[in-house]
Amino acid sequence: MSNFDVPLFIRGKLIQDNWVEFGGRGTGSAFRAPDIHQYIDELPLKSPMAMADLYDVSFEEILDVLEQLGAALDFETNPYIREAYEAGLVAANYPPEILKSSYIQLPMVFNRESIREIAEQRIGIDYLEGWVNQTLADGRDLRVRAFGARALHIPAGNGGLVSAITIIRNVITRSDAIIKAPSNDPLTAMAIVRTLYDIAPDHPITKHLSVGYWKGGDTVLEEKLYQPQNIEKIVAWGGFASVKHVTQYIQPGVELISLDPKRSATIIGPEAFESEETLHHVASRLACDIGVANQEACASARVVYVLCGTDDAGLANINRLGELTYEKLMGLPAYITSKPKTFNRDLAEHLDATRMDDTFYRIIGGEDLEGAIIVSQFDEPVDYSSMLSGRVANLVPVDSIEKVTAAVTALTQTVGIYPESLKEQLRDTLPLFGAQRMTSLGYACSPTTAMPQDAIEPLRRMCKWIVEETCDPDKVYPLWGE
Amino acid sequence: MSDQQVKRAEKLMSDPIEFFNRSITQMHMFPREELEELQRIAMAIRFKEHYNSVEMLRTLADRLGVSELKEFNDVVPLFFAHTAFKSYPASLLDGKRFDLMTKWLNKLTSYDLSNVDVSGCNSIDEWIECLDEQTPLETITSSGTTGTISLIPKSRTGALYNMEIWKMFLFQTFGKEPTEEELNPDVDVIWPNHAKGKLGHLRLANLIKTAFTGGDESRFHALYNDAIDTDLMFLASKLRAAASRGELDRLEIDPKLLARKDEFEAMQARRPEEMSKFFEKCTNELRGKRIFMTSAYPIMYDVAIAGLERGAKGVFAADSAILTGGGTKGVALPDNFMETINDFLGVDKIQEGYGMSEISAFHWACDHGHYHVQPWIIPFLLDPDTSEPLHREGVQTGRAAFYDILNESHWGGIISGDEITIDWDTPCACGLNSVHIHHDIMRYSEKQGVEDDRISCSATEDVQNEAINFMKEFEG
Numbered sequence: 001m002s003n004f005d006v007p008l009f010i011r012g013k014l015i016q017d018n019w020v021e022f023g024g025r026g027t028g029s030a031f032r033a034p035d036i037h038q039y040i041d042e043l044p045l046k047s048p049m050a051m052a053d054l055y056d057v058s059f060e061e062i063l064d065v066l067e068q069l070g071a072a073l074d075f076e077t078n079p080y081i082r083e084a085y086e087a088g089l090v091a092a093n094y095p096p097e098i099l100k101s102s103y104i105q106l107p108m109v110f111n112r113e114s115i116r117e118i119a120e121q122r123i124g125i126d127y128l129e130g131w132v133n134q135t136l137a138d139g140r141d142l143r144v145r146a147f148g149a150r151a152l153h154i155p156a157g158n159g160g161l162v163s164a165i166t167i168i169r170n171v172i173t174r175s176d177a178i179i180k181a182p183s184n185d186p187l188t189a190m191a192i193v194r195t196l197y198d199i200a201p202d203h204p205i206t207k208h209l210s211v212g213y214w215k216g217g218d219t220v221l222e223e224k225l226y227q228p229q230n231i232e233k234i235v236a237w238g239g240f241a242s243v244k245h246v247t248q249y250i251q252p253g254v255e256l257i258s259l260d261p262k263r264s265a266t267i268i269g270p271e272a273f274e275s276e277e278t279l280h281h282v283a284s285r286l287a288c289d290i291g292v293a294n295q296e297a298c299a300s301a302r303v304v305y306v307l308c309g310t311d312d313a314g315l316a317n318i319n320r321l322g323e324l325t326y327e328k329l330m331g332l333p334a335y336i337t338s339k340p341k342t343f344n345r346d347l348a349e350h351l352d353a354t355r356m357d358d359t360f361y362r363i364i365g366g367e368d369l370e371g372a373i374i375v376s377q378f379d380e381p382v383d384y385s386s387m388l389s390g391r392v393a394n395l396v397p398v399d400s401i402e403k404v405t406a407a408v409t410a411l412t413q414t415v416g417i418y419p420e421s422l423k424e425q426l427r428d429t430l431p432l433f434g435a436q437r438m439t440s441l442g443y444a445c446s447p448t449t450a451m452p453q454d455a456i457e458p459l460r461r462m463c464k465w466i467v468e469e470t471c472d473p474d475k476v477y478p479l480w481g482e
Numbered sequence: 483m484s485d486q487q488v489k490r491a492e493k494l495m496s497d498p499i500e501f502f503n504r505s506i507t508q509m510h511m512f513p514r515e516e517l518e519e520l521q522r523i524a525m526a527i528r529f530k531e532h533y534n535s536v537e538m539l540r541t542l543a544d545r546l547g548v549s550e551l552k553e554f555n556d557v558v559p560l561f562f563a564h565t566a567f568k569s570y571p572a573s574l575l576d577g578k579r580f581d582l583m584t585k586w587l588n589k590l591t592s593y594d595l596s597n598v599d600v601s602g603c604n605s606i607d608e609w610i611e612c613l614d615e616q617t618p619l620e621t622i623t624s625s626g627t628t629g630t631i632s633l634i635p636k637s638r639t640g641a642l643y644n645m646e647i648w649k650m651f652l653f654q655t656f657g658k659e660p661t662e663e664e665l666n667p668d669v670d671v672i673w674p675n676h677a678k679g680k681l682g683h684l685r686l687a688n689l690i691k692t693a694f695t696g697g698d699e700s701r702f703h704a705l706y707n708d709a710i711d712t713d714l715m716f717l718a719s720k721l722r723a724a725a726s727r728g729e730l731d732r733l734e735i736d737p738k739l740l741a742r743k744d745e746f747e748a749m750q751a752r753r754p755e756e757m758s759k760f761f762e763k764c765t766n767e768l769r770g771k772r773i774f775m776t777s778a779y780p781i782m783y784d785v786a787i788a789g790l791e792r793g794a795k796g797v798f799a800a801d802s803a804i805l806t807g808g809g810t811k812g813v814a815l816p817d818n819f820m821e822t823i824n825d826f827l828g829v830d831k832i833q834e835g836y837g838m839s840e841i842s843a844f845h846w847a848c849d850h851g852h853y854h855v856q857p858w859i860i861p862f863l864l865d866p867d868t869s870e871p872l873h874r875e876g877v878q879t880g881r882a883a884f885y886d887i888l889n890e891s892h893w894g895g896i897i898s899g900d901e902i903t904i905d906w907d908t909p910c911a912c913g914l915n916s917v918h919i920h921h922d923i924m925r926y927s928e929k930q931g932v933e934d935d936r937i938s939c940s941a942t943e944d945v946q947n948e949a950i951n952f953m954k955e956f957e958g
Contacts (some may be wrong), residue, residue, distance in 0.1 A: 299929050345867070346565075349897075353565035355545070356538040357589055383572045383630050386727050411728030434728065 006033040006186045008212040009193050011362065012201060022215060023183065029091050031186060036221055043210060044230035045150050045176045053204040054174040054382040059108050059119065059129050062171055063112050065200055066450040070110025072195050075103045080191035084160065087187045092157065093341050095479045097334035098294060102159050107450070109164045113249060118450045119172045120460040128174065134294040139475030146463035148175035149232040152225070154216075154246065155189070155260075156237035157182025158296045163189035165449055166235070167209065173462045178231070182238070186213060216242055226251025233462060235259070257461045259454050262298040262413030262436070263386070264444060267404045269374040269422040273317050282418055283324035285442030289416045290393045291329050291337030291371070292445035299414040299437075299444045300456060302388040303381045304395045305404045307422075310379050318397045319362060326364045329371055329391060340390040343369040350384045366392065379403060401425070408433040409438040413454060431455075483523055486665045491523035495887040499646055504665060506654045506846075510854050510914040518554075521860050524887040526551045529560075532893050535592035536819045538566065539893045553729045554860060555871045557885050561862075561897040564632060566590070567840070572630040575716060576736075580609040591635035591892050593618055604712040604738060606712045608632075610680050612911030614638075619891065622682040622839055625945065634682070634839055637891035641685070641944040644842055645693030647856075652774065652803040652833065656914060669694060669803065670701045670768060671777035672762075674785040677702075678709035681942065682839040683778070694774055703768065705760045705785070708749050710942055713739050718949035735953060746950045757788065765794045772799040775827070778808035782821045786826035796828025807844075809900075809923060836923060840896040845919065850911050852918035858888040861917055863904055864897065866926060879903040881926065882919075899925050 008015040015034050023030040036043075045051065075081055081103055088099045108114075119125050123146055126132045131143035155162040163185060178243070179189050186331025189211045196206050214221055224235065226249035236246045237259045250256045266289060272282040289301035306321065308314040329337070348369060354361050361382060371391025374382055379398045388394060398404060404426070408415060412434045417423040418441035427438055436455040437447075459469040494501045529551045530873040533537050539560065543549070546559050570586040580600040588595040598616045603609040606623075613619050620638040623631050653664040671694050677687050687704065695701040717735060724733045775798075777785070789797065804827060816822070824832060836853040837844035845853040855861045863872040863880035871879045882902040886894030903920040909919045 003515075200550065349563035349565040352542075352563060353569040356541050357569060357586065359586070378570055378571070380573045383628055386628075386723075389513075394528075409728040410731065 002030050003090050004031050004083070004187070005189065006031055006087075006181060006213045008034045008036070008039060009190060009197075010039065010210045011045075011207045011211070012197060013042075014194070014197070015039065018149060020229050022213065023091075029089070029183075031087070031213075033213040036218070037210055040221060040224050043178055043212075043225055044399050045208075049149065051150070051174070051208070052146060054208060057174075057204055059125055059417055062205065063115060064109050065196075065203060065205060066115055066168065066171060067112045068199050069192070069196050070107040072199055073103075073107045073110065073192065075100070075106070077197060078191070080187070080194045081106070081384070084187035085190040088160070088185060089262050091186055092184050093296060094159075094294060095334070095338045095341055097338055098336070101335035102161060102293075106160060106164060109161065109168070113447075115168060115172065118168070118459070122452075122457060123172070123452050123463065127463075128172065138477075139472065141470040141472075142469045145468075146173065146460075147466050148173045148261075149178045149235040149462060150230065151178070151235055151462060152231045153177055153179045154234070154236045154238065154242065155179065155182060155185075157184035157186075159293060160185055160188035162237060164192060168449075169459055170209065171205045173459060175462060177210065178225075179209070179211045180216075181213045182212055183213070186252060210380050217245060221257075222249060226254065232464070233257055235458065235462065255461075257456070257458055259458065261411065262454060263302060263409075264299050264416070265407035265412055265413040265435075266301040266381050266416040266444070267407055267422065267426065267442065268308075268321075268418045269309050269443065270309075271419045271422075272289075272306070272321065273308060279321060280328075282441065283321060284328045285418065285440075286321075286325050286416075287328035287332060288336070288442045289444040290325070291332050291391055294337055295371075295389055295391050295393075297445050299447065301393055301416055301444055302392055303385050303407060305398050305407045306395055307353060307399075307401065307404065308397050309399050310397045314397050314399075315377055318377050318395055322362070322364050322373040322395050325395070326371075326373045326394070329373075330365070339368075339370045343390045344387060347384065347387045347389060350382070351392070352386065354382065383474040399402065405429065405433050408435045408450040410434045413437060414439060414444045414447075416441045483519075487520065488523055488527075491520045494520050494858065495524040495528060498856075498888060499643070499650070502857070504650065505659055507543050507657055507659065508648050510582075510656065510916040512857060512915065514915060514917075517857055521857075521887060522552070522554065524556070524858075525557060525860065525885055528887050528894065529557070532592055535806065536560075536893050537589035554862070554874070554885075557860075557895050558862065558864065558869070558871050558883070560882050560893075561869075561885075561895040562893055563897050564839075564840075564899065566632050567632040568626065568628075568630045570630075572720070575606060575630075576734075578604065580612075583609065584613070584686070587613075587621070587633060587635055590633075591619065591791055592890060593635070593637075595619075605736075606716055607680065610712065610840065620685060621680065622685050623680045623715070624682055624839060625719045625942075627721045627871055631712070631716055631719055635892050636839075636842075636889075639691050640842055640889060640891060642693060644844075645689050648805075648844065649693065651835075651844075652805060656848065667694075667772075667774075667803070669772050669774045670703065671695055671731075672764065672768070672773050672778050672798075673702060673704040674781055675704065676706045676708060676710045676942075677704035680712045681710060681715070684710055686776075690774070690776070703760070703763055706753065706756050708752075710946060711746075714746065714949050717952070718834065718945040720950055721949060722945075740953060743950075743953050746953065750947065750950055758792075761789055761792050761794055764789065764790070764797050767796055770799055772802050774803045774805075776805040778864070779806050779815060779819065780813040782806045782823045783815055786823040789826040790822070795825060798827055798829055800828065800830045802827070802829045804829050804832045805835060806832060807847075809925065836919060838884075838896070838898055838900075840892075841884050841894065842889040843884075843886065847921065848910060848912035848914060848918070851921040851923070852912065854910070854914055855917040855919065857916065858886065860885040860887070861904065861919070863902070866901065869897065871910055875906050877903065877905045877908075882923075899927060899928060900925055 018035040018038050019032040020035045021032050073081055085103050127146040131145045134142040153166045156165045179381045181189050193209045195209050200206050223391045233255050236243045240261050243258055243260045306318050308317045351366050355363050360377055362375045364373040374394040381394045381396050406429050414437045415435045423438055551557050580603045584595050584598055584600050592595050600612050603612050610621050618637045619635050620641055622634050622636055625631050653667045654660045671690055673687055691702045724730045817897050834847040835844040843856040843859045845855050862883040863878045864883050866881045872880045882900045883897040901924045
């Protein structure tokens with residue numbers, strides 16, 4: 001039996017028909033969605049010309065609609081949001097409190113000034129609204145405008161925020177989006193577009209949003225839809241396998257904007273041990289970086305390098321930091337973090353094995369799979385560091401600053417650093433090893449959406465940068481040699 | 483429990499071959515209740531012994547407050563997962579800290595390794611050989627994808643004892659007491675694999691040679707005569723782990739291993755010729771002979787295909803002993819793969835078995851395709867998520883775990899990654915009395931579609947090639 005339905009929304013048309021079942025039959029996460037194969041022909045925008053209506057809308061009008069939308073996404077009163085939450089309880093790996101808190105925060109994401117900031121900082125509203133003049137050194141006059149594109153979005157499912165950002169980015173860039181809902185967050189994007197439809201059923205921005213579910217790897221659908229005549233960009237979030245899968249459809253005319261799997265690291269300087277009070281403070285910040293959203297985010301702290309030294313005094317310090325961090329982690333409120341709903345079995349088996357010998361690692365907590373702090377007793381992380389999840393972090397003592405670059409690899413996204421002076425010292429080096437974002441310890445998982453992401457500018461990449469130029473033969477050398 | 487019962491249990495756990503009078507029929511017709519009573523006593527004795535001699539078990543038992551075992555389920559919290567055999571930091575191998583590796587292994591085995599001198603060891607293979615020479619251990623390895631290798635401290639005498647059991651099951655018939663000829667069979671051994679190495683299945687080569695041919699090299703016919711190098715397998719494992727962590731750019735290769743690049747390349751280059759020679763020998767010199775051959779399904783299948791392509795069909799004597807099993811290792815084989823294997827072999831019977839490196843038993847399949855659990859092994863089915871034991875009644879499917887009362891060298895409580903089904907109540911149609919496991923066995927990782935972190939024996943060759951090819955590129 002299915003637990004919930006994921007309808008199909010194609011540019012203002014809601015389809016609740018031709019149901020097929022997905023997810024493990026008889027398991028808690030089974031759901032129904034319309035058979036996408038019946039609607040393949042309706043999914044792509046018929047003609048790129050059909051995007052013209054988006055240019056009749058001013059940016060201020062876009063902000064008006066989004067502001068109304070945000071206000072209508074109220075957790076207490078919006079039935080679609082409530083439905084998305086109920087589905088998330090079954091489909092997502094979040095405990096109820098964390099899930100609820102993400103929906104309570106949703107309206108704020110649509111805040112007028114936040115969205116204006118995203119558009120202005122990441123693209124420049126002038127470029128979205130019209131042609132921006134530039135004169136180049138050779139004398140030509142240039143006008144540049146950012147146009148939208150027809151894009152397919154494969155957002156990550158670890159939190160409804162990703163679906164909201166996807167929709168906001170689409171609207172800001174005046175694009176046409178087909179959003180493939182993630183199976184672990186099947187209804188958030190749907191809830192947002194249905195709410196938008198109730199507010200502004202005929203508005204061009206509603207007419208350029210489609211949301212549906214199909215199974216990743218449905219090659220019949222993909223080979224038909226993922227073609228340059230249908231879409232120009234694919235924005236793919238998420239796991240290695242799914243992003244890798246999408247790359248087979250990349251060809252001239254279809255661009256991949258890859259927000260691929262990332263891990264994050266933490267670096268703590270010796271200043272953390274200056275006083276008991278500072279140590280408590282650092283442990284609290286670190287606990288937040290580990291605990292927020294139950295470590296499901298790519299920005300979550302996992303391996304933590306601590307510049308405390310590997311001598312006896314250093315080990316005593318890091319073990320103390322480990323204990324305090326565990327304590328603070330357990331003390332965080334349930335809407336920020338709580339005991340994981342599921343725990344990776346392989347990781348649990350590794351923790352069990354590690355516990356049988358404390359020569360190289362000590363484990364604080366974790367007996368009840370509630371989360372744990374592994375403290376290395378020498379300058380290497382555990383060999384299973386890539387599995388760390390479910391609020392399990394590994395503190396690693398190091399002797400010198402040269403060693404902390406080991407924290408950063410080609411897959412590193414965020415590096416949380418304490419104190420600020422250490423961040424300044426490291427900021428020109430860490431990016432060479434792969435770091436994409438360096439932030440104050442404790443803020444790894446409270447980013448704003450108005451920043452570059454994963455070392456790229458996804459909003460600029462979502463746009464088509466069109467040039468119109470005027471060349472005056474008196475200023476720009478004419479090839480016909482007048 | 484009476485003294486006499488304790489004595490019988492001690493006999494069962496130290497020498498099951500003699501306990502059952504060298505008869506596989508007696509082994510599997512023993513009354514179930516009586517056996518379980520002896521198993522319980524033996525388990526309690528073995529636990530006490532290992533509690534004192536295996537430090538990691540002691541640490542675990544102390545932490546859980548377990549001081550004695552009475553009922554079967556008492557042992558469940560003490561099961562070791564595969565992770566126990568690789569809980570050392572891989573950087574110790576990189577740094578060639580074989581002193582610390584020995585200290586770690588010492589906590590996993592019941593033997594005292596504190597006086598082992600490993601000072602001259604320059605590679606993992608040398609270290610393992612050093613342990614082979616100075617201790618009762620014959621450590622076996624298995625490779626993973628997490629950048630490390632598992633090390634299982636088996637004992638040489640235990641492994642050889644197992645070969646005697648293999649012989650019994652390979653040549654005797656259920657329901658009949660063994661004949662003199664069955665107890666001392668005369669066969670050549672076909673070994674469709676590398677002849678040496680420390681991987682579990684390669685360690686078998688030497689054991690089989692000793693047990694089946696009395697060490698006569700001329701009657702042992704390997705596909706490849708060289709070894710799979712453990713240090714090369716370690717590099718392969720590091721390669722995979724580094725790729726998954728985005729750290730390939732900082733992978734370092736041990737200069738000593740790199741210096742052997744030409745040797746490895748030559749080995750790669752020799753293989754096609756060695757394979758041709760192997761099949762030539764099978765179809766000429768060994769044609770029609772009674773042989774013993776064993777390997778995992780995919781390797782048997784590959785060898786059969788390669789043989790059939792060369793026109794070799796029905797090669798061996800019909801009464802040859804053939805053993806396969808070990809799952810399909812994630813390789814998709816055609817439905818009729820067993821027929822293909824036998825087209826090549828031309829034997830009356832291919833036997834199948836189910837086992838794992840960590841326990842000292844291979845469970846033979848009967849004519850009905852059920853694996854009959856050896857009497858020195860206590861099988862458990864656990865809930866795959868919670869690891870709580872399932873009831874020992876009716877038909878149950880769950881995660882397989884085993885307690886091995888025979889093995890001395892390390893703790894015998896092992897939780898597997900396999901999903902198995904046991905029908906506890908219905909006697910097997912074959913007439914044997916022992917607990918039997920249904921034929922369909924699947925790894926949970928396969929079921930969930932996730933990659934196992936083990937490199938299976940059938941993938942050894944590919945993985946080794948990956949490492950050699952990486953070395954070639956490394957030097958440009």
